[in-house]
Amino acid sequence: MSEAIESIKSNVIRGKRKEALEQTQRALAAGVDPAAIMKDALIAAMSVVGQKYSSGEFFLPQMMIAARAMTEVLPLLKPHLVGAAAQKRGKAVIGTVAGDFHDIGKNIVKMMLEGAGYEVVDLGVDVPADKFVEAVRNESPNFVLMSSLITLTMQSMRKTVEALQAAGVRGAIRVGVGGAPLTAKFAQEIGADFYSPDAHECVEACNRLVH
Numbered sequence: 001m002s003e004a005i006e007s008i009k010s011n012v013i014r015g016k017r018k019e020a021l022e023q024t025q026r027a028l029a030a031g032v033d034p035a036a037i038m039k040d041a042l043i044a045a046m047s048v049v050g051q052k053y054s055s056g057e058f059f060l061p062q063m064m065i066a067a068r069a070m071t072e073v074l075p076l077l078k079p080h081l082v083g084a085a086a087q088k089r090g091k092a093v094i095g096t097v098a099g100d101f102h103d104i105g106k107n108i109v110k111m112m113l114e115g116a117g118y119e120v121v122d123l124g125v126d127v128p129a130d131k132f133v134e135a136v137r138n139e140s141p142n143f144v145l146m147s148s149l150i151t152l153t154m155q156s157m158r159k160t161v162e163a164l165q166a167a168g169v170r171g172a173i174r175v176g177v178g179g180a181p182l183t184a185k186f187a188q189e190i191g192a193d194f195y196s197p198d199a200h201e202c203v204e205a206c207n208r209l210v211h
């Protein structure tokens with residue numbers, strides 16, 4: 001891995017925002033692949049932060065400052081990762097499910113979808129099932145996309161699928177789910193249409209299913 005990427009990763013892990021921003025700017029100017037910065041520096045940094053939190057080396061404040069550093073670097077990458085889409089492909093409603101406030105992954109999925117030509121209605125975080133139902137009624141999207149990072153809040157996805165079914169709107173949309181603890185098996189169990197492990201594959205899945 002390049003020295004630039006290692007250095008961005010290490011600064012994000014330590015929550016050094018200024019340094020992470022400067023190094024990302026420099027790396028982009030030097031022609032380092034923005035997709036590699038995203039995957040091998042930023043997303044990899046969050047994974048290390050998660051491990052350190054699990055092992056007791058990091059506590060909530062360290063996790064928060066690392067997340068803030070990542071959130072601030074993302075806009076620098078955006079113009080390099082998403083082009084101006086030539087055509088409008090469809091519409092998605094996205095949100096992090098009830099009980100869960102993690103939104104970095106959701107925001108990346110949103111960014112990549114917008115770049116690929118989708119209109120994205122972002123319901124934010126801690127979104128209860130009835131808000132998803134209401135958004136489907138108001139927005140008539142092609143997709144309902146749900147994110148969850150906590151094992152416990154994965155059950156909010158199940159509840160949302162059930163609520164969509166009970167409201168009689170499930171048939172009109174495709175449901176996609178994602179987030180670090182999810183699996184394709186879980187997606188199938190709760191009756192979602194697809195699971196994607198990352199934002200890129202989510203765009204691919206939407207492209208396959210939109211028509």
Ligand code: B12
Pocket residue numbers: 043046047049050051053054060063064067099100101102103104105106108109145146147148149150151152176177178179180181195196197198199200202
């Ligand atoms: C950053 C972070 C935080 C930040 C969140 C900041 C923010 N604005 O999001 C802060 C510090 C606030 C936080 C809080 C908490 N956190 Co936290 N957090 C993390 C951490 C380190 C990184 C998450 C992240 O952003 N990853 C980077 C992104 C890019 O990855 P991602 O979200 O997985 O998204 C990618 C894919 O999954 C996919 N994707 C994501 N969403 C979707 C949606 C769809 C539809 C699709 C198709 C794909 C998709 O595409 C994305 C891009 O490729 C993880 C560790 C980890 N390994 O995940 C812990 C982690 C998720 N947190 C954890 C915990 C316990 C908490 C707290 C409960 C701690 C506490 N005691 O308060 C609180 C939760 C409060 C709440 N109710 O939500 C645990 C969860 C354990 C579990 N399995 O249940 C983890 C795993 C840490 C750990 N190892 O214990 N956290």
